[in-house]
Amino acid sequence: MTLFETVFSGNDAVYGLTEGAINAAIEQHGADKAVSFPNTAYCLPCYYAVTGVKVKTLGELKEALGVVKTLMTREMRLNDVFMSGVATALCAEFIEVLKYIDGAEPYTEPCYGHLADAVIRELGVPLVTGDIPGVAVILGSAPTKEEAVALVKSYQAQGILVTLVGGVIDQVAEAGMKTGANLRVIPLGKDVTSVIHVVSVALRAALIFGNVTPGDAANLMKYTFERVPAFVNAFAPLDDVIVACGAGAIALGFPVITNQEGVSTVPKSLILQPDVSKFNATSLEARDIKIKITNIDIPVAFASAFEGEIIRRGDMQVEFDGSRVDCAELVQSAEATEIEDHKITVIGPEADEMELGSKNSIAYVVKVAGKNMQSDFEPVIERKFHNYINCIEGVYHTGQRDMQRIRISKDAFNAGFRLKHIGEVLYASVKNEFDAVVDKCEVVIYTDPAECKRIRHEVAVPTFNKRDDRLKSLTDESVDVYYSCILCQAFSPSHVCVVTPERLGLCGAVSWLDAKATNELDPNGPCQVITKEKCIDERIGEYEDVNEAVRKFSQGALEEVSLYSIMEKPMTSCGCFECICGIEPFSNGVVITNREYAGMTPLGMTFPELASMTGGGVQTPGFMGHGKHFIGSKKFMKAEGGIERIVWMPKELKEFVAERLNQTAKELYGIDNFTDMVGDETIATDPEELVAFLTEKGHPALGLDPMM
Ligand code: SF4
Ligand code: NI
Ligand code: NI
Structure with missing residues (x-):
């Protein structure tokens, strides 16, 4: 059989199965039965992305299958092969969604099946920073389980997100390898159709970050080809169905690397690599993925893939806990003469002198010196310790x-x-990442309890207090410049964040100080200085200079932007925002929800549904993506009255922001314990009940002018 015939035959086989499955489901449940994947605002995301149609019932699914059939032309042209690949993928999505009927949970550990929208949004920042340089889809069974583990680990060590489909899942499990989203190794499912769950991630990324219009298949494929660094490793033996799925992957721009001897290769797209140990190198080359290497001389692996790893009590050798004993972590600038570069000292017992399972003190002081070092960068560097140590x-x-x-x-x-x-x-990490400001670096690690106590109370805490005072004095008015951030343009080509002292980037990861440091470290990088000399409208925070910058950095896609309004010329969102806020018309207020909260809001929408209303670098008055820390800011939708508009938040988020929010409410309006007036899911998720609660509490939003 030729490659074309193989694809067509695989496509026909899957189509037949899908048709049978849908008919059987309709017979069993009726055509009105609802079909959906959990935790997504995009119904059947692949079908929606390709056609623009939202399928919600079995009857509509059957109609959709008719549309899929029209893609299955049988000319011997490349485009027919690609479309048959896409048709195969869509059929796979249909088969998979049937598994979720009646809220079933078809996947059990270690497999994930469908991935929630929130997972994709979380991937936004690491993908743009190159922290996750690529996405590998591994399909089938490796020749041996040792080779399977070696391949997966090779990607993991590079920070590449790995998804597994089929036999390889059992192979790595048998070898005792730990998997899970927190380790960036995600087993999807054992049926080949479960591969659709990673395709679904790629296509939703185009909708969420890329502002691709659902149904615009040409731009969809352009987006995945140019911006989603995914590739497929398919182990021999390949059957027709796998080859047909592979054609779908290639249509999206994802090369397929296989060890199937005799396969008819397609340059840059379908590549034969008989040696599995070379899959990694061949794949990276085919997809043009570059890996940042940090070589650190330690006896265990160091990679961003380990960032989310959790150590349970029973697996733990020793522990250090600042909430119980004296601990501290600190960056201190010093004179170059006071520092011996790369000197590492441990003062007090080493780990092998500590009892198994014991709780100990630790304080590490990282001394840095450099001509361009500023004390403002100390907290920026220090905040990275969390990532470094977790890796x-x-x-x-x-x-x-x-x-x-x-x-x-x-x-x-x-x-x-x-x-x-x-x-x-x-x-190594500080020298590597902050080389533009740190010339010399020395680390002192204290474990002696008396020394830890001294460092904590006499050195660290006074420094933290000083920094907090500095942060408090940093207001939008007190600084001369703001910063742009365009890091997310890798995925949202027209998105620009304007970062000010009182408004951090919507991802929550870039404060004004971070942006300042980024600019210093890389003057031509993602963060550029924006002056703020020509104020147009103080109320909404509009500046001629900011508009000019935004116009330039969005390549003309954005004309005008305000800093303080959600209604007038609001800032755009890329897609990786921590929170989203939207108007609640009955109370004249706004509801905020965060990515971690999966439940319903009084707007009748969940986080993914609300989030799907904005993103892709487009202005959407009435909705705004933002960082958690923005909630307590005096500039939070200041133009519409500020934080007194907030009427509802998930309880956990409310508790997280309570201290700052209450302080701001006290300062701005003289209200005590403002958060007690704000609803949450334990109080109401229904607008009427919410208004009743707000009325009882005398919430100030009720007395404000309507926003629309
Ligand atoms: Fe993306 Fe804005 Fe965060 Fe920069 S500040 S990483 S552009 S969300
Ligand atoms: Ni770790
Ligand atoms: Ni983003």
Whole structure:
């Protein structure tokens, strides 16, 4: 059979199965039965992205299958093959959605099946920063389980997100390898149709970040080809169905690498690599993926894939806990003469002198010197410690300042990992990332309890207090410049964040100080200085200089932007926002929800549904993506009255922002404990009940002018 015939035959086979499955489902449940995937605003995301039609019932699914059939032309042209590939993918999506009827949970550990919109939004920032340089789709069974593990680990060590389909899932499980989204190794499912769940991620990325219009198939494929760095590794033996799916992947711009001897190759698209140990190199080359290498001399792996790893109590060798004993982490600028570069000192017991399972003190001071170093950069560098230490395989870090918590696993300890290696990691990472400002770096790690106490209370806490005072004095009025951030343009080509002291980037990861440091480190990089000399309208925060900058950095896509309004010329969103806020008409207020909250809001929409209303670098009055820390800001939709418009938030978010929000409400309006007036899901998710609650509490939004 030729390659074309193989694709057509695989496509026909899957189509037949799909038709049978849909008919059987209709017979069983009736044509009006609802079909959907959980936690997505895009119904059947692939079908919606390709056609622009939202399928919601079995009857509509059957109609959709008729549309799929029209893609299945049988001319011997390349385009017919690609379209048959796409048709195969859509059929796979139909088969998969049937598994979810009646809220069923068809996938069990370790498999994930369908991935929520929130997962895609979370991937936004690491994908644009290159922290996740690519997405691998591994399909079938490797020749041996050792080869399967070696391949997966090779990608993991590069930070590449790995999805697994078919036999390889059992192979890595048998070899005892841990998998999960937090380790960037995601088993999707054992049926080949489950591969659609990663295709669905790529296509939703185009809708969420790229502002691609659903149904605009040409631009959809252009987007995935240019901006989604995915590729497929398909193990022999390939059957017709896998080849047909592969044609779909190639249509989206994802090369397929296989060890199937005799396959008819297509340059740059279908590549034969008989040696599985070379899959990694061949794939990266085919997709043009570059890997940043940080070589650190420690006995365990160091890669961003380990950032989300959790160490359970039973797997832990030792622990450090700032909430119980004296701990601190600190960056201190010093004179170059006071520092010996790459010197790492441990003062107090090493990890092998600590009892198994014990809780200990730790304080590490990273001293840095450099001509361009500024004390404003200290907290910027310090905040990265969390990522750095978490990237160590078998080490877990949470918290910051004097409240950090670290666990070292038994596996890491047995591999020879010691506290001095934390010093190595901090040293190498700081030198690597901040080379433009740090010329010399030295690390002192204290574990002696008395020394930790001294460092914490006499050195670290006073420094933190000083910094907090500095931060408090940083207002939009007190600085001369703002910064642009266009990091997310890799996915949202026209999106620009304007970052000010009182309005951080919507991803929550870029504060004004971060942007300033980024600009200093890389003057031609994503963060550029924006002057603010020509104010047009103080009320909504509009400046001629800001507009000019936004026009320039969005390549003309955006004309005017305000800093403080959600209704008039609001800032755009890319897609990776931590929170979204939207108008609640009954109370004259706004509802905010965050990515972690999966439940309903009084707007009748969940986070993914609300989030789908904005994004892709387009202005959408009435909806705004923003960072969590923006909620307590005096500039939060100041033009519409400010934070007193906030009528509802998920409880967890409310608790997270309470202290700052209450303080701001007190300062601006003289209201005590403002958060007590704000609804949450335990109080109401229905607008009428919410208004009743707000009325009872005398919430100020009720007395404000309507926003629309
Ligand atoms: Fe993306 Fe804006 Fe965050 Fe920059 S500040 S990374 S553009 S969301
Ligand atoms: Ni880790
Ligand atoms: Ni973004």
